[in-house]
Amino acid sequence: MVSAVALLCLLPVMFLIAIAIKLESKGSIFYGAPRAGQGYRIFNLLKFRTMGQHAAAALKSLQHLNLYGDNKPVLEKADFCHYCHAHGQDCTMMITGDGQYVCEHFLNEESKGESAFFKIKDDPRITKVGKFLRNTSLDELPQLINVLKGEMSLVGNRPLPLYEAEKLTSDDAALRFMAPAGITGLWQVTKRGRKGEMSESERIELDKKYAKEHTFTKDLKLIFKTFPALIQKDNV
DSSP: HHHHHHHHHHHHHHHHHHHHHHHHHHSOOOEEEEEEEEGGOEEEEEEEEOOOOOTTTTTGGGGOOOOOOOOOOOOOOOOTTTHHHHHTOOOOOOETTTTEEEEHHEEEEEHSSSSSSSSSSSSOOOOOOHHHHHHHGGGTTHHHHHHHHTTTEEEEEEEEHHHHHOOOTTTTTTGGGGSEEEEEHHHHHTTTTTTTSSHHHHHHHHHHHHHHHHHHHHHHHHHHHHHHSSSOOOOO
16 A cells, blocks of 8 residues: 555656656666565566666676675676576576676576675766666665565565575575565665675674564664665765
8 A cells, every 4th residue: 555655656756767767878767687585485676777788798897896795706708598508407597687688597606605795886887867866766666566566565675686595595594585575674774885884794684683573663663764864875
């Protein structure tokens, strides 16, 4: 009910955002990619597109900038599907970005031992409109559709790309997937966008803490804390 009302109220804003995206760069208005939510349930998460064309293909050259990583390059091949063909398996886990396809089987295999999360500052793939959308969190608005469909909640742990979720399958780390997948959550309102103040292990611990302790009352508090956290200074 909340997501339906919010979508109706925000429809004019979303329409203006869609026009701005189309005017600046070619490509779709929305970005959709498989994500693993509560109980590792896979669904197509929606966002406004904030990157230019061929963003997925450029990923391999940016791994050394990962804020969660140890500055080691991860990918060395451009044709990701060769991994599946070489191992006699179907390329069933694909993420789509601006007309590009990335095989998550290959991405996960090549990045074993690396960070489970990927985020960089001042990402060169982000458009000018995309930078504004990200810094104001307006790129997340289409996820209200995911909430309306019952795939996400307003509050919860962020649903992860499949190649990230595959690295968090130990008994300890998998606890984060016991919580609902949400648009906002504990780590977003406490550490969002602060470079150098959140390690990968700290983020996982915050996700686990939310999974253990979340209640309706605490979720309401997180929603109210989200508003001052919407505007971030760092471009991540």
